[in-house]
Amino acid sequence: MQKKILVAALAVAGFVSANVQAEEGNFMVRARAVNLAFDNSNKDGLDKVGVGKVSAEDLWIPEVDFSYFMTKNLALELVLTYPQQVDIRTSALGKIGHVDVLPPSLVLQYHFTNLGMFKPYVGVGLNYSIFTKKSFNTALGKISVDNDSIGAVAQLGADFMLTKNWSLNVDVKYITMDTKVKLDGAKLGTLDLSPVTAGIGIGYRF
Structure with missing residues (x-):
């Protein structure tokens, strides 16, 4: 269902892009x-x-995104980073190991352009979290995550234009993300990660 929603959104965006006259394609890197x-x-x-409650530790990560403005208001944003190490803990044992995850997202955004140098936006899209290191050994046995995660993304952010090209960016996303946890191949349960991400950075539009 989430894939169908994204395909429909991209089709609408492509139709609008083909039928709305824009000066030319615009790009932004943040x-x-x-x-x-x-x-x-x-x-x-x-x-x-x-072993008590299982949890993933919060962390800070670097992020780079590439946006293509199909019209003055509509943009597609590809959000990238490199595989991130996520520490796994239990309330009884503390840290028991880590998994590595690569979580790219593709988001369709609407930008509000009538507020001068302040340019807020909203977005919806899909996240595909790929676990590149899925297991680790503990005193209990081999802990593993069973599947990659496909989830929805909701986004709210704003660019504060410092010059014609440079901007300060703040961005918040909610990403649905979960994975099944196993011990020596036997399912223990599901860990709902579903992070809220809050970021600050700089952007350059050209």
């Missing part, structure tokens, strides 16, 4: 420092396996 605050809900009995 670099941000982003804090990931994970939801850490334990589902399917994950918090009842004798």
